[in-house]
Amino acid sequence: MKCLCGIPCATRTSWTHENPRRKFVACKFFNHETGQRGCNIFYWVDExxxxxxxxxxxxxxxxxxxxxxxxxxxxxxxxxLEHEKKRLTEELDKIERKL
Structure with a gap:
């Protein structure tokens, strides 16, 4: 299905607190952060x-x-812990060389 912008619509998943995991179809220019919906094509796919x-x-x-x-x-x-192990190993090597 093409939207009014002439491009295929996108099927997306909502992860908002109000609609978690709900599928919807919208214009590809839909921007959930700004609320801008391109040509305003938007509908829920599921119940x-x-x-x-x-x-x-x-x-x-x-x-x-x-x-x-x-x-x-x-x-x-x-x-x-890996860095600390490396540091301690180097320190132990120095001590062993001194001995």
Missing amino acids: EQTDWQRDVINVLVAEKHRVATDLSIVKARFTC
């Missing part, structure tokens, strides 16, 4: 979610972000 569905999806999205943040912290700590 509206229940409050329960919306809440569950939002909790899962928040949990995904928390886990991703925890993983980043663990990776950073691991990197610090």
Whole structure:
């Protein structure tokens, strides 16, 4: 389907708090940050979610972000430990050479 701009419409997924994981079709010039919709072609592909569905999806999205943040912290700590290990190994080598 082409929009009024003459280009094929885009099927996208909403990740807003109000409409998480809902599919919609819109003009490719649609910009969710500014609300600009190009030629204003926009419609939902799926049915509206229940409050329960919306809440569950939002909790899962928040949990995904928390886990991703925890993983980043663990990776950073691991990197610090690798640097510390390298520093201590070099220091131990120096001490062993002195002995």
